[in-house]
Structures are given as structure tokens and as C-alpha cells.
Amino acid sequence: MSDVTYLGADRVPSPGSGLSFGIDIGGTGIKGAIVDLRTGEFVGERHRIDTPQPATPERVARTVNTIVEHFGWTGPVGLTLPGVVKDGVMTTAANVDRSWIGTDVEALFRRSLHGRRVRVLNDADAAGLAEQAYGGGAHLDTGLVILLTLGTGIGSAVLYDGTLIPNSELGHMEVDGIVAEQQASAKVRKDRDWSLKTWAGHLSTVLVHYERIFSPDLFIVGGGISRKADRWIPHLTNAVPVVPAALRNTAGIVGAAMAVVDDR
Missing domain, CATH: 3.30.420.40 (ATPase, nucleotide binding domain)
Incomplete structure (x- = not known):
């Protein structure tokens, strides 16, 4: 830089x-x-x-x-x-x-x-664009990538072959009768004082549901809790690979800058 x-x-x-x-x-x-x-x-x-x-x-x-x-x-x-x-x-x-x-x-x-x-x-869409281009999804030229931002809620970005499918709002999807972000956001973990291992179990339930619907090739997870990814990703039980976001708090700015250039 x-x-x-x-x-x-x-x-x-x-x-x-x-x-x-x-x-x-x-x-x-x-x-x-x-x-x-x-x-x-x-x-x-x-x-x-x-x-x-x-x-x-x-x-x-x-x-x-x-x-x-x-x-x-x-x-x-x-x-x-x-x-x-x-x-x-x-x-x-x-x-x-x-x-x-x-x-x-x-x-x-x-x-x-x-x-x-x-x-x-x-x-979240902007963060997804940036991570697809420069971060955790940069090695994938084809396929379906889902970025999830785990914070107060669950934000999402869905990209297929590098093209954004906007406004996905997957955190609002019901999983086993409960809204996804009400059972697997970082805020829920903090409010309920769950260990990272316990919380990873709830997140796994959500990820498995997304896998059944979308058949993604990769999940990228962002938000502050991604800084501890090495402590909870090993406890996930879903099938699709999960990697932490690489750009962290720069992703939104980078994705916005990308989008205005691509929108000519």
C-alpha cells in the first residue's frame, strides 16, 4: 500500500x-x-x-x-x-x-x-465484490461464492462466475423455523454467552441449509468474528469450504469503488 x-x-x-x-x-x-x-x-x-x-x-x-x-x-x-x-x-x-x-x-x-x-x-454486496476480486474468492474464476458478514445480523453477497446477484439478504431466511441471523449471528453468540465451538454448531446448521438450496463452491465469512476464524472454522460440520474474509474493514470501500467503474 x-x-x-x-x-x-x-x-x-x-x-x-x-x-x-x-x-x-x-x-x-x-x-x-x-x-x-x-x-x-x-x-x-x-x-x-x-x-x-x-x-x-x-x-x-x-x-x-x-x-x-x-x-x-x-x-x-x-x-x-x-x-x-x-x-x-x-x-x-x-x-x-x-x-x-x-x-x-x-x-x-x-x-x-x-x-x-x-x-x-x-x-454486503460491495464486500462480496471485493473479496471475490482480491480476497478469499480470488482463486475462483467460476462457480458460486457466498460471502456472509457475521455481526449484529448476517449480511450476504452471492456471486456466480464473478457476477453479483444483488440484495440476497440470506440472513433473513428461516432455517428450521428460526431466522438465520437470530440463531447464528455474532451478536447472538455474545448475547447467549456461547463458546466459539457451540456457536459454530449453530452456524453449521445455517450453512448446511444454504448448501442444500444453492450448492455453493465456497463460503467467505467476514465481520469481526472472522479474526478468530482459526478457532471456530475447524468446528464447522458443513461440507463446503469456509474461508475468512481477507480484506476485513476495507472491503466495502473497495467494492464500492469497483462497482462505480463497472457501471459504465
């Missing part, structure tokens, strides 16, 4: 030459960076600002503009949001204000970013 930090228009690299820009919008922080798409690495450091509260569309859009201006970036911008985005409209909202539901988010960010081209997608 470059050791240069770009903090102004007089020092920022121009768009092109494999560079793009991504912003990851979360419930507590909004993070952005210039991304070198040849390597999947940041050019300099990311810039983070606390998510405004309440996290309404207009307040978040102003914060996004501040981050872009911080870098002096002039090109297209990819953005992630914690919710389902269809045809540029957000139809669900997680950890942000419910006023996002029904908002034309691509129009919102085009307006706040003075008319430049934008692409907005679900945060």
Missing part, C-alpha cells in the same frame, strides 16, 4: 489509471478512500467521519460530500448503504434513519456531489 496520504486537490491523483473512489456508509461511521483497482489497496489512508445522528439522507449526503472534498477527488464515486438498493432506490434501512426507505439514493448523491456519476449498492 502506498505510504502517501492525499489530503488536498493539489496532491490528489486524477481519476483513471486504475484508480477509483469508494465510500462505505455505516450506522456509526462513514469512511472513504481512493482505491487502486489494480491491487485492491488504498492510495494513502482512508478518511472517516462519525455518522450524523439522526442519520437522515440529507445529513449523510452532506457528510459524503465532505469526505470527497477532503481528497479533492473529481471522478465518479461508489457508495454502500446498509439496506437493499433496487434501481437506485433504497427499500430497507438497517442502522440508519427509516426515512431512507423509498429514497432515490443515486439521485440524492448525484445532487450532493454536484452531478457526478455515482453507484450505490448494499454494503
Whole structure:
């Protein structure tokens, strides 16, 4: 990764030459960076600002503009949001204000970013794109890859032959009569004080269900608990290989930067 930090228009690299820009919008922080798409690495450091509260569309859009201006970036911008985005409209909202539901988010960010081209997608979908290209799924040119982000809930991204099937929301699927994220998220483990081995048993039940429906070739698991993957992956009993996410907290930004370039 470059050791240069770009903090102004007089020092920022121009768009092109494999560079793009991504912003990851979360419930507590909004993070952005210039991304070198040849390597999947940041050019300099990311810039983070606390998510405004309440996290309404207009307040978040102003914060996004501040981050872009911080870098002096002039090109297209990819953005992630914690919710389902269809045809540029957000139809669900997680950890942000419910006023996002029904908002034309691509129009919102085009307006706040003075008319430049934008692409907005679900945060787990963005992470899936990045992991497929640069992380745990980079060795698979063909086949079905499912990324799961294990945190407060279970986010998901489904990719077939490298193509994203958006807004999968597999964490909301019922498994043995219980919603998957209510029995196998990292939050459930913490709330119930399960050992990693006990929790891995519940996650295995969910993974086996996904295998029966989708016949994937690989699971990639992200979220903070993936840092302990060597302590719980050996306890999984499902058949399909499971690998930890490699990009960790950079994946959303990288995937957003990829998406806006691919959306030409």
C-alpha cells in the first residue's frame, strides 16, 4: 500500500489509471478512500467521519460530500448503504434513519456531489465484490461464492462466475423455523454467552441449509468474528469450504469503488 496520504486537490491523483473512489456508509461511521483497482489497496489512508445522528439522507449526503472534498477527488464515486438498493432506490434501512426507505439514493448523491456519476449498492454486496476480486474468492474464476458478514445480523453477497446477484439478504431466511441471523449471528453468540465451538454448531446448521438450496463452491465469512476464524472454522460440520474474509474493514470501500467503474 502506498505510504502517501492525499489530503488536498493539489496532491490528489486524477481519476483513471486504475484508480477509483469508494465510500462505505455505516450506522456509526462513514469512511472513504481512493482505491487502486489494480491491487485492491488504498492510495494513502482512508478518511472517516462519525455518522450524523439522526442519520437522515440529507445529513449523510452532506457528510459524503465532505469526505470527497477532503481528497479533492473529481471522478465518479461508489457508495454502500446498509439496506437493499433496487434501481437506485433504497427499500430497507438497517442502522440508519427509516426515512431512507423509498429514497432515490443515486439521485440524492448525484445532487450532493454536484452531478457526478455515482453507484450505490448494499454494503454486503460491495464486500462480496471485493473479496471475490482480491480476497478469499480470488482463486475462483467460476462457480458460486457466498460471502456472509457475521455481526449484529448476517449480511450476504452471492456471486456466480464473478457476477453479483444483488440484495440476497440470506440472513433473513428461516432455517428450521428460526431466522438465520437470530440463531447464528455474532451478536447472538455474545448475547447467549456461547463458546466459539457451540456457536459454530449453530452456524453449521445455517450453512448446511444454504448448501442444500444453492450448492455453493465456497463460503467467505467476514465481520469481526472472522479474526478468530482459526478457532471456530475447524468446528464447522458443513461440507463446503469456509474461508475468512481477507480484506476485513476495507472491503466495502473497495467494492464500492469497483462497482462505480463497472457501471459504465
